[in-house]
Amino acid sequence: MNTNDLKIFEAVAESGSFTKAADRMFTVQSNVTARIKSLEEEFDTKLFSRTSRKVELTDEGQLLMKYAKQIQYLVEEAKNEIKSSDTVNGHLVIGCMETTMALKAPEILLAFGEKYPAVELEFKSDDRDMLISDVLNYKLDAAFVSAPLNVNGLEKIKIKEEQLVILASSKESSLNNLVTKEALKSIVFDNGCIFRERLESWFSHKGIHNYKSIELNSIEGIINFVEAGLGISLLPEEVISKYYEGRKICTYPLNKQLGTMTTLLVYRKDKTTSRALQGFIDMHLQDII
Structure with missing residues (x-):
């Protein structure tokens, strides 16, 4: 063989x-x-x-x-x-959620590239379940996913905690008035997205079942739809305060259970960690990003 x-x-x-x-x-x-x-x-x-x-x-x-x-x-x-015993090189493929891809990937690429210029770093976005599956099946070297996580064969590192908020157009007088409308719509990513799951859990908690979902594939699209008053959504508060502060959007806090999202970096246990991947892991352990 x-x-x-x-x-x-x-x-x-x-x-x-x-x-x-x-x-x-x-x-x-x-x-x-x-x-x-x-x-x-x-x-x-x-x-x-x-x-x-x-x-x-x-x-x-x-x-x-x-x-x-x-x-x-x-x-x-x-x-x-x-190939080179004195230089860290290779190719890393890191999985992440859409928000990480849009907002964090550029600064991660810059910081990692400065420290390890010979390593080719690639990002791929997908939903949580697929990211975990791709790490286990050697399609990804590591991935950023949301907690909780208890999967055999994976190591995990806590990266950060984020606060999630509900988004609505500033045209609306209040969130309570909005959710009582018969034509309530949620503006969300595809099935499998953690933000969609949290919003749907909030709907269930509030006893809201009569709503329709509009699926989009970008943060910018979600922001535009919410601002136009077409529905409500849920995203990390940092996304709004850092990148969309001037938009005509109101944010509403959630309780601790639904409103706190912990991001983990996961990678396989049962393999020899390359120097490139170890460098990526160490960078996050040292809070460089």
């Missing part, structure tokens, strides 16, 4: 097809079939169940996939570490 066999194995698992895996790996289907057969003989088990429509991982195949991702990751890390 070599690492390319594992790459072929992953390609088959992800595409569900020997033909598609061959295209992805720039080889022929017969080679893919041969390499999978060789792996099955080496591990003395069936790695895929084959049907007329697709191939799927067996339980044993799922287990091998877990180790294959670790092996591929470690090989790439070893290459990066060996």
